[in-house]
Amino acid sequence: MPKSRAGSATDRLHRIEVVTDAALAHLEVERLLEELLGRIRELLAADTATVLLLDASGEHLVTRASVGMEEAVRQGARVRIGEGFAGRIATSRQPAVLHHVDETTVVNPILWHRGIRSLAGVPLIADGQFLGVLHVGAVTARRFSDAELEFLGVAGDRVAMATRNRMTGTGHAAALSLQRTLLPGALPEIAGLDMAARYAPGDAGGVSGDWYDVFKLPSGWFCATIGDVVGRGLDAATVMARLRTAIRSYALDSADPAEVLTKLDRHIRHFEPNMMATVGYAMWEPSLGRMHLSLAGHLTPVMAPDNAPAQLPDVPVDPPVGAGLVPRPRRTTVLDVEPGTAVLFYTDGLIERRHRPLDEGLALLRDVVRSGPPEPLCSDVMLRLVGADPTDDDIALLAIRREPDTTTPELTLTLEAVPESLAEVRAALRRWLPTVGATDDDLDDLLVVIGEAGANVVEHAYGPGGGRFEVRLTASDRRVEGTVRDQGNWRSARGTNRGRGTQLMQQLSDELRIEHDDGGTTVYLCRNLGNRP
Amino acid sequence: MTVARVELRDENDPQSVEIAVTGEIDLSNADQVRNELYEAIANDLMQVSVNLTGVSYLDSSGLRVLFMLAERLQRLQTELAIVAPPGTPARRIVELAGFDAVATLRP
Numbered sequence A: 001m002p003k004s005r006a007g008s009a010t011d012r013l014h015r016i017e018v019v020t021d022a023a024l025a026h027l028e029v030e031r032l033l034e035e036l037l038g039r040i041r042e043l044l045a046a047d048t049a050t051v052l053l054l055d056a057s058g059e060h061l062v063t064r065a066s067v068g069m070e071e072a073v074r075q076g077a078r079v080r081i082g083e084g085f086a087g088r089i090a091t092s093r094q095p096a097v098l099h100h101v102d103e104t105t106v107v108n109p110i111l112w113h114r115g116i117r118s119l120a121g122v123p124l125i126a127d128g129q130f131l132g133v134l135h136v137g138a139v140t141a142r143r144f145s146d147a148e149l150e151f152l153g154v155a156g157d158r159v160a161m162a163t164r165n166r167m168t169g170t171g172h173a174a175a176l177s178l179q180r181t182l183l184p185g186a187l188p189e190i191a192g193l194d195m196a197a198r199y200a201p202g203d204a205g206g207v208s209g210d211w212y213d214v215f216k217l218p219s220g221w222f223c224a225t226i227g228d229v230v231g232r233g234l235d236a237a238t239v240m241a242r243l244r245t246a247i248r249s250y251a252l253d254s255a256d257p258a259e260v261l262t263k264l265d266r267h268i269r270h271f272e273p274n275m276m277a278t279v280g281y282a283m284w285e286p287s288l289g290r291m292h293l294s295l296a297g298h299l300t301p302v303m304a305p306d307n308a309p310a311q312l313p314d315v316p317v318d319p320p321v322g323a324g325l326v327p328r329p330r331r332t333t334v335l336d337v338e339p340g341t342a343v344l345f346y347t348d349g350l351i352e353r354r355h356r357p358l359d360e361g362l363a364l365l366r367d368v369v370r371s372g373p374p375e376p377l378c379s380d381v382m383l384r385l386v387g388a389d390p391t392d393d394d395i396a397l398l399a400i401r402r403e404p405d406t407t408t409p410e411l412t413l414t415l416e417a418v419p420e421s422l423a424e425v426r427a428a429l430r431r432w433l434p435t436v437g438a439t440d441d442d443l444d445d446l447l448v449v450i451g452e453a454g455a456n457v458v459e460h461a462y463g464p465g466g467g468r469f470e471v472r473l474t475a476s477d478r479r480v481e482g483t484v485r486d487q488g489n490w491r492s493a494r495g496t497n498r499g500r501g502t503q504l505m506q507q508l509s510d511e512l513r514i515e516h517d518d519g520g521t522t523v524y525l526c527r528n529l530g531n532r533p
Numbered sequence B: 001m002t003v004a005r006v007e008l009r010d011e012n013d014p015q016s017v018e019i020a021v022t023g024e025i026d027l028s029n030a031d032q033v034r035n036e037l038y039e040a041i042a043n044d045l046m047q048v049s050v051n052l053t054g055v056s057y058l059d060s061s062g063l064r065v066l067f068m069l070a071e072r073l074q075r076l077q078t079e080l081a082i083v084a085p086p087g088t089p090a091r092r093i094v095e096l097a098g099f100d101a102v103a104t105l106r107p
Helices: A009-020 A029-043 A084-092 A109-113 A146-182 A233-253 A257-271 A358-368 A374-385 A420-436 A440-461 A500-508 B030-040 B060-075 B089-096
Strands: A048-054 A060-067 A078-080 A096-098 A118-126 A129-138 A193-200 A208-216 A222-232 A276-284 A290-296 A302-304 A333-336 A342-346 A395-402 A410-416 A468-476 A479-486 A511-517 A520-528 B004-009 B016-025 B047-058 B079-083 B104-106
Touching: A029 A048, A029 A060, A029 A129, A029 A146, A048 A146, A060 A084, A060 A129, A078 A084, A084 A096, A084 A118, A084 A129, A118 A146, A129 A146, A193 A208, A193 A374, A208 A233, A208 A395, A222 A233, A222 A342, A222 A395, A233 A257, A233 A276, A257 A276, A257 A290, A276 A342, A342 A374, A358 A374, A374 A395, A410 A420, A420 A440, A420 A468, A440 A468, A440 A479, A440 A500, A440 A520, A440 B047, A440 B060, A440 B089, A500 A511, A500 A520, A500 B060, A500 B089, B004 B030, B016 B030, B016 B060, B030 B060, B047 B060, B047 B089, B060 B079, B060 B089, B089 B104
Parallel strands: B016 B047, B047 B079, B079 B104
Antiparallel strands: A048 A060, A048 A129, A060 A078, A096 A118, A118 A129, A193 A395, A208 A222, A222 A276, A276 A290, A290 A333, A302 A342, A342 A395, A410 A468, A468 A479, A479 A520, A511 A520, B004 B016
16 A cells, blocks of 8 residues: 655645645636645545536536546536445445446446546535535555545545635626626616616625616617516526516517516516516606506605605506516506606615614605706715615616706717617607797608608618718707718619608708718708798 | 508408508618508409508608509509598608609598
8 A cells, every 4th residue: 555645634734724725716616626636636645636516406516626537527527416436425425435446336437447446535515515526546456544534534624615615706706797797887878868877786795686777679768677686696696687688578579568577477487486586677758758667576766856856656566576476467657757857766775774664764765866967866875875884785776867858959869870770860859859949840840851861871871881870950049950960971872762852851841951071971951940841 | 660550441341441550650660561561452452542640750761662552553453542631740741742643642
């Protein structure tokens, strides 16, 4: 029997601890394991040292690191719980020794191809949780002494602890990074709306499944979601990611928030059984004057009209989406959103404190919220409700404000030159033109003049790479004038029946000029209000 | 995408059909509206009327659909009428485009 080189058991342990210290803190779990396994193999004078960890299903052990048998890692060698040498250790949670390695005792053929004759293995358990198996192998027939087995057991505990810490750290980092990725980096620009958001992780450690999302639909509607997946950590963050995507998908096909949440409920029951989430989902009409809202167990948003106290609108709350409740019909409430009104969505972490009842938190929030520009509004709400208090739970906050009625008689829109932008131009014109004194007739006509100019850009200005165009209008003295401008190359219209657009533009405006130069095409238009040409 | 609905009305008369279009027609959905109109019109009809009362936006791409429809129906010797009461956005556009030369305009 080869004599192991190290002296006392204490010395050996010390050498393991050297490996687990802070110098290796930056290593990935696999690299850390390799370092540890190198030491263990050397101290036990073995030929191989290998770690298998439980996979996500909990049904298999997968070889995650090895010295002396690296091919097992590269081949992703795995063994079912209860089968083979490592699989039996997983079931018994007891150390085991094997002196006769062949296909009857070991499942993994790499072991006998490698010529392993003897194996000793221990379970990896940290805080009572089974993580995997550590084993060492020798190509000679060898008896492991009691002292060696005891050392292997202690080494296994160190390996388990280091693995658990590293995996928790990895899970935490992954969840945080997932959450950061999924929260919108920049909020979309919607003419007529201002918005701002905050996300603050709680002090309890780990992330939760809080999220917010804002997006436009091709129909010109604008949608906002706030939600909270019950649970914490990577699992909750992953489910949050899926629910966010599911809502976006259903939103494309439905103009009714209650229907979207009903579909989401079916989705989560089928694909994420045992998970549950609260969700608030709102859709703004293209005019921005009304918001359609459905609540699935989520807290009611605060609505703050311009220059008036904030209120919690009377919106019926339906059950959360997901497990445990019999599906019931969901409801949509339509709320008027006057110019200047701010709507604040939030997750419960904002108002729930251990020392304060929920109602008090809600009342405090309602008192704090005042309509105003969303960025300072969010900062103010966080300052007044969170301040320096430690918060257990994560907080997501989303403030959306309809701009107050414009006193500056100007409208500027910058849009992608794609057909879908035309509906957005019309929505913005329908909001803006009435505020500068346009009659219904003026509005109908200007929609076509500017719509045709936009359609020309979409069809003719750019190559397949696309581009943008800008609509800039000013109103003064019962006149609207302005430009529709692109940076493309002019190309004359193709196909039959194509000349009518320009003709319509001229018929419907009081002045119209189309100018092309190297910088692009500019359409100048002018229309006297209340006096149809 | 811009949304328009094309619906058949008055399906009992084997010789004529009224098709109601509602919503908006622009570059992004004109082809779809055209296809739905064509599908709604069988070749044994004598009369087709297209009701645009509920159309809140119509531009030259929508006009193109109507002119092409008029041309095809003329070839099929099927009569085409456009229903658009004065004051509606569609009425103004079809009038300005001289559509009354190829089809009947009805209030």
